[in-house]
Amino acid sequence: MTYEWRRNIKLLLRNSNVIAGLVLLSFIIALCILAFVKYGWVLGKWCDYTFWETYYPRGAAPSWISIFTGKTYMPYMNKYISCNRSNICIFTINYTYDEPPQDIDFIVYKTAGLGNITLYVVLPNGTKIPVDNSITTSSETSLSIASGKYLVEMFNMLPGSLVTFKLFKIGGRGVYKFIVVSKGVKIIGMRVIVKSQVFGLLGTDIYGRDLWAGLVWGAPISLMVGFVAALVSTAIAVILGILSGYYGFFSRIFNIFSLYFISEALVWTYDVIINFPALILLILISIAYGKPSPFEVALILGLLGWGGTARVVHVIAQQTAATPFVEAERSIGVSDLRIMFKHVLPHAMPYVLIRTILSIPAAIITEAVLSFLGLSSPFYPTWGRMLEAAEPYLQCGYWWWWVPPGLMLAIICLAFVLIGRGLEEVLNPRLRHYR
Amino acid sequence: MFSIRYIVSQFFKRISIVLIILLITYFLMYPSYKTIVVSTAYHAAAVAAYVASQHKALTATQMKELIHNIFCNILTYRYHLCSPLCGCHTPEIVNEFNLLGYFLISFLTFHFPPCSADYSSLGFTGSNTAAIIAQAIPRTVLLLVTSVIVGLLLAIYIGPYIANKRGSVADNVITIVSMITWSFPVFYIAMIMIYVFAIEMKIFPPGRMMSVPPPSTPLGVVLDVLWHLALPMITLAFMHFGGGALVVRSLLLDVLREDYILTARAKGVPERKILYNHALRAAAPSIVVMCAIALAEAFGGAIVTEMVFNWPGMGLLYWRAIESMDAAMIMAVTYVTVLIYAVTLFIADILVLILDPRLRKGLT
Numbered sequence: 001m002t003y004e005w006r007r008n009i010k011l012l013l014r015n016s017n018v019i020a021g022l023v024l025l026s027f028i029i030a031l032c033i034l035a036f037v038k039y040g041w042v043l044g045k046w047c048d049y050t051f052w053e054t055y056y057p058r059g060a061a062p063s064w065i066s067i068f069t070g071k072t073y074m075p076y077m078n079k080y081i082s083c084n085r086s087n088i089c090i091f092t093i094n095y096t097y098d099e100p101p102q103d104i105d106f107i108v109y110k111t112a113g114l115g116n117i118t119l120y121v122v123l124p125n126g127t128k129i130p131v132d133n134s135i136t137t138s139s140e141t142s143l144s145i146a147s148g149k150y151l152v153e154m155f156n157m158l159p160g161s162l163v164t165f166k167l168f169k170i171g172g173r174g175v176y177k178f179i180v181v182s183k184g185v186k187i188i189g190m191r192v193i194v195k196s197q198v199f200g201l202l203g204t205d206i207y208g209r210d211l212w213a214g215l216v217w218g219a220p221i222s223l224m225v226g227f228v229a230a231l232v233s234t235a236i237a238v239i240l241g242i243l244s245g246y247y248g249f250f251s252r253i254f255n256i257f258s259l260y261f262i263s264e265a266l267v268w269t270y271d272v273i274i275n276f277p278a279l280i281l282l283i284l285i286s287i288a289y290g291k292p293s294p295f296e297v298a299l300i301l302g303l304l305g306w307g308g309t310a311r312v313v314h315v316i317a318q319q320t321a322a323t324p325f326v327e328a329e330r331s332i333g334v335s336d337l338r339i340m341f342k343h344v345l346p347h348a349m350p351y352v353l354i355r356t357i358l359s360i361p362a363a364i365i366t367e368a369v370l371s372f373l374g375l376s377s378p379f380y381p382t383w384g385r386m387l388e389a390a391e392p393y394l395q396c397g398y399w400w401w402w403v404p405p406g407l408m409l410a411i412i413c414l415a416f417v418l419i420g421r422g423l424e425e426v427l428n429p430r431l432r433h434y435r
Numbered sequence: 436m437f438s439i440r441y442i443v444s445q446f447f448k449r450i451s452i453v454l455i456i457l458l459i460t461y462f463l464m465y466p467s468y469k470t471i472v473v474s475t476a477y478h479a480a481a482v483a484a485y486v487a488s489q490h491k492a493l494t495a496t497q498m499k500e501l502i503h504n505i506f507c508n509i510l511t512y513r514y515h516l517c518s519p520l521c522g523c524h525t526p527e528i529v530n531e532f533n534l535l536g537y538f539l540i541s542f543l544t545f546h547f548p549p550c551s552a553d554y555s556s557l558g559f560t561g562s563n564t565a566a567i568i569a570q571a572i573p574r575t576v577l578l579l580v581t582s583v584i585v586g587l588l589l590a591i592y593i594g595p596y597i598a599n600k601r602g603s604v605a606d607n608v609i610t611i612v613s614m615i616t617w618s619f620p621v622f623y624i625a626m627i628m629i630y631v632f633a634i635e636m637k638i639f640p641p642g643r644m645m646s647v648p649p650p651s652t653p654l655g656v657v658l659d660v661l662w663h664l665a666l667p668m669i670t671l672a673f674m675h676f677g678g679g680a681l682v683v684r685s686l687l688l689d690v691l692r693e694d695y696i697l698t699a700r701a702k703g704v705p706e707r708k709i710l711y712n713h714a715l716r717a718a719a720p721s722i723v724v725m726c727a728i729a730l731a732e733a734f735g736g737a738i739v740t741e742m743v744f745n746w747p748g749m750g751l752l753y754w755r756a757i758e759s760m761d762a763a764m765i766m767a768v769t770y771v772t773v774l775i776y777a778v779t780l781f782i783a784d785i786l787v788l789i790l791d792p793r794l795r796k797g798l799t
Contacts, residue, residue, distance in 0.1 A: 271448045277735045288463035365620050369739050372622050406623035413618035
């Protein structure tokens with residue numbers, strides 16, 4: 001057995017399908033590592049819309065888009081400025097870009113008491129314009145350009161990013177000074193958030209969520225769904241299939257009717273569950289009990305998907321039980337359990353392995369479909385969920401929102417399909433001789 | 436003799452899928468153990484009563500009383516269902532002796548109660564679950580069944596050809612295309628197609644079955660529906676072609692190594708005849724099973740395809756029912772979908788029996 005497996009692994013590593021699959025899979029695994037190492041904080045925050053709206057631009061394109069448009073965009077910035085409890089706080093930027101930001105937000109942290117805080121902007125030509133004003137007792141207050149009340153009034157526009165665009169168009173290129181002045185209280189510090197038109201590797205969606213972080217988190221979740229579903233279904237299938245095949249054979253030979261009846265009933269169950277419509281059941285469960293998390297979806301898929309493998313294992317166990325060496329082992333009194341582990345399981349293993357690998361993409365796609373219908377838990381950034389959120393905005397041109405998740409789903413499925421096909425070519429003797 | 440046993444066992448296997456889903460549906464929609472007891476016992480007793488009446492063990496009046504005593508109070512009290520058994524209304528056709536009609540009508544009212552949500556925005560008229568589903572099925576058949584058939588016929592035509600020319604450029608191209616369609620989710624391909632052809636190029640409409648307002652002439656209506664049908668049908672046919680071509684190819688690869696193919700070649704049978712008469716005939720049972728599963732799963736997965744293309748069939752009906760939590764419609768659509776699913780698989784079982792002489796003779 002060891003020699004054969006060593007040879008098989010050698011053959012596998014020479015197979016072009018397997019190599020392509022492993023390359024794609026290593027990319028997915030790299031994303032998993034990145035998710036846990038760098039983007040661990042995203043998982044709890046994915047549905048916290050106020051957080052994303054406060055700190056990130058909405059509907060920002062990927063930053064590498066400047067290569068294609070040929071324009072330079074003002075970069076995203078999130079910076080804390082200490083003001084040392086003074087009445088005035090200044091933020092200066094050198095604006096030398098083609099495209100202005102959507103908005104610049106100032107979150108001002110102040111001392112206790114009622115304060116009147118005003119934001120002014122000094123344009124490169126020296127004119128000082130009042131932008132926004134806030135009268136509050138709370139310890140932090142937010143001022144912004146896009147919804148600045150004086151600016152909106154002056155331009156006679158609705159609040160929105162067009163206000164910022166107009167301000168930067170009037171001002172032109174040069175050094176802008178943003179001055180925050182407080183009356184009655186002192187300013188401890190302020191956080192300046194430049195909400196650019198471009199953001200990060202993949203931009204943001206209209207809720208301001210970082211799509212790269214979501215895409216990265218989709219990898220471990222999808223892998224988990226695939227592996228849990230495949231392992232649960234394989235475990236059930238192998239145990240039931242070996243038992244029903246082995247005892248089915250001997251009970252038929254020795255006329256043990258009760259055992260034979262149980263084994264036939266099990267085979268009947270395989271045939272029923274082999275084509276069970278899992279998606280419909282998942283939809284019903286999600287309606288009745290609330291939206292399941294990816295792990296629950298994977299468990300349900302695993303509990304439903306063992307029919308085909310169990311049938312294959314059953315047939316192989318039956319064939320193995322009929323061989324002379326099993327008869328010989330039984331004649332010297334080897335226990336049934338030992339025969340099952342030593343002889344039946346290794347015979348079934350190649351087929352089980354192929355079916356397990358090929359059932360992973362099926363489970364991932366089913367989970368994605370359930371997510372795309374909006375019937376899985378919204379708290380996990382899965383690729384299906386991202387596509388579901390982007391689908392109503394298909395006409396609005398946010399291609400960076402819905403193109404990458406689908407590609408990732410395709411890549412992860414292609415990886416396992418390729419590995420499965422390679423395994424089939426190596427382990428299936430008929431295909432191997434043909435090659 | 437053996438084949439009759441096979442048919443009966445396959446029938447019960449397929450029907451048990453429907454019963455399991457039905458039980459789960461009732462259990463999930465009305466989470467009470469009574470419901471399961473009621474729904475199973477209702478079927479059992481109705482069938483048993485009908486059988487008993489055929490053997491004249493009970494008179495019609497006795498049986499009515501029996502069914503009434505067991506079920507009607509529970510049905511009317513718990514579900515507010517208006518059943519002919521419970522005296523809400525007595526149709527003309529249900530007389531004392533027409534027990535089959537009696538059974539059928541009570542069956543229909545049990546499974547298709549009136550729905551609570553409004554489906555007029557999808558173009559359905561009436562508030563009766565059965566009537567709405569009867570309007571929805573032809574639309575789904577028009578889109579899904581046609582596209583599956585087109586895609587799979589193409590796959591069955593091209594699959595043998597590429598299996599024969601293994602390793603050629605055509606084989607490699609079609610295998611790569613198949614792998615891609617195999618791994619991309621269908622709704623994603625649909626989104627790409629809508630974005631490219633409907634939103635950017637504006638060749639096809641992005642959704643719906645008819646334009647608003649609909650054209651006045653009958654020919655105009657037909658052309659309008661065909662224009663709306665084109666994009667979803669091309670997409671789904673392409674997806675099914677990809678998956679099918681791969682399966683047909685691998686099945687034919689096995690068959691083409693058999694000795695009788697070599698014999699046929701030695702006799703000088705034209706290559707075309709070898710492929711489509713000898714090889715395809717031998718692979719026919721497996722191909723039929725593949726087609727049936729594709730068809731059944733297309734019906735089961737109609738909800739996602741129809742949602743993307745905004746096609747008002749069974750899937751969108753199901754989706755709207757889920758959105759408005761219309762329990763009656765959810766149950767009815769689930770029931771019909773799973774029934775169609777099981778019936779398709781059962782028809783495939785019978786077709787396999789006809790096509791596979793080994794199974795017909797009871798050899799396997």
